[in-house]
Amino acid sequence: MLAAEAEHSTDPWVAVLSDVALCRTAPAGGATRAEIARDLTPLVSHRLSPSEFRTALDDTLAALIGRHAITEARGRCHLTDLGTSWLSDWLNCKGLPKDWADIRDVFLTARALGQHDMPLTRRKLLAKPDGLRMAILQNAYGIKLRQTPSLARMRAALAGIALKRAFGNKLAPGFSTDGGVDANSSRLLAGELARKPRDFETDGKLIAALAAEAVHAAQADVGTLRLTILRAYFSRAAGPTASEQPVTAPPRMAARTAKPPADGKAPQANATANLAKATTTGRPDLEAFSTAVLAAGEARA
Numbered sequence: 001m002l003a004a005e006a007e008h009s010t011d012p013w014v015a016v017l018s019d020v021a022l023c024r025t026a027p028a029g030g031a032t033r034a035e036i037a038r039d040l041t042p043l044v045s046h047r048l049s050p051s052e053f054r055t056a057l058d059d060t061l062a063a064l065i066g067r068h069a070i071t072e073a074r075g076r077c078h079l080t081d082l083g084t085s086w087l088s089d090w091l092n093c094k095g096l097p098k099d100w101a102d103i104r105d106v107f108l109t110a111r112a113l114g115q116h117d118m119p120l121t122r123r124k125l126l127a128k129p130d131g132l133r134m135a136i137l138q139n140a141y142g143i144k145l146r147q148t149p150s151l152a153r154m155r156a157a158l159a160g161i162a163l164k165r166a167f168g169n170k171l172a173p174g175f176s177t178d179g180g181v182d183a184n185s186s187r188l189l190a191g192e193l194a195r196k197p198r199d200f201e202t203d204g205k206l207i208a209a210l211a212a213e214a215v216h217a218a219q220a221d222v223g224t225l226r227l228t229i230l231r232a233y234f235s236r237a238a239g240p241t242a243s244e245q246p247v248t249a250p251p252r253m254a255a256r257t258a259k260p261p262a263d264g265k266a267p268q269a270n271a272t273a274n275l276a277k278a279t280t281t282g283r284p285d286l287e288a289f290s291t292a293v294l295a296a297g298e299a300r301a
Helices: 014-027 033-044 050-066 081-091 100-113 120-127 131-140 151-170 183-193 203-214 222-238 251-258 267-280 286-299
Strands: 070-071 077-080
Touching: 014 050, 014 070, 014 077, 014 081, 014 100, 033 050, 033 222, 050 203, 070 151, 077 081, 081 100, 081 131, 100 120, 100 131, 100 222, 120 131, 120 151, 131 151, 151 183, 151 203, 183 203, 183 286, 203 222
Parallel strands: none
Antiparallel strands: 070 077
16 A cells, blocks of 8 residues: 555655554544654564654655645644545455554454454454454464354364374374364363473463464563564564675685685695694794684684
């Protein structure tokens, strides 16, 4: 949507923040710049410093105003008809909620999970703790439930996955844990999917623990889960930071290691031989020593 139109900006975060900034201005009464900054800061604070975020947000709002997606009057930003149309398409909803929490917890979270095409009744379950956790597990394990998700159905599906991982293709076609396996045994099986397999007391504790592990969340509470999901979404959209770029060998090192030795022997063998020869007559000179060190490092790089 607007992210594609903002790609020409010198700040890549303008493209990332455009859609969510529209989300924050959607509630009735709009939002001030301070309110927008307050509510969006937690979503990007793991990637942007406060000053970087302020700059990116100012650029984003200026771009949205320039595209007639929002207006700003008396210190408050409001969606225009054009902005409302764009945001409705992006969130896949006919009528925008009037509360920021509803937009964030249901529609924005669904977008982050890639479930924005799900029926509205399914997406509304994301506002509930167990609904969010089960949606995470559906994504993580590729689970498709025909009926409305429930803790019991999710536990049975997870138990089936644990069995298939343990026995591979040896299970009979159509095998299911829905019927013949009691709840305690099914929960014990599903608990094998945890990083530290254990027997969980209830289905709720099982689902909560596996969901937290699936998104690498520090805690299993719904607030931490949602924040982790949204942060991951923005990180994917923004791309890797400079420190996350793949590391390549320096040009001089690459050229030196690629050059074959004149006598056909391995570089380390030559350098070691030279160093050994030097030590028989006394202390090695700097050139012999550094050559041996570099060759040894290359062999173990």
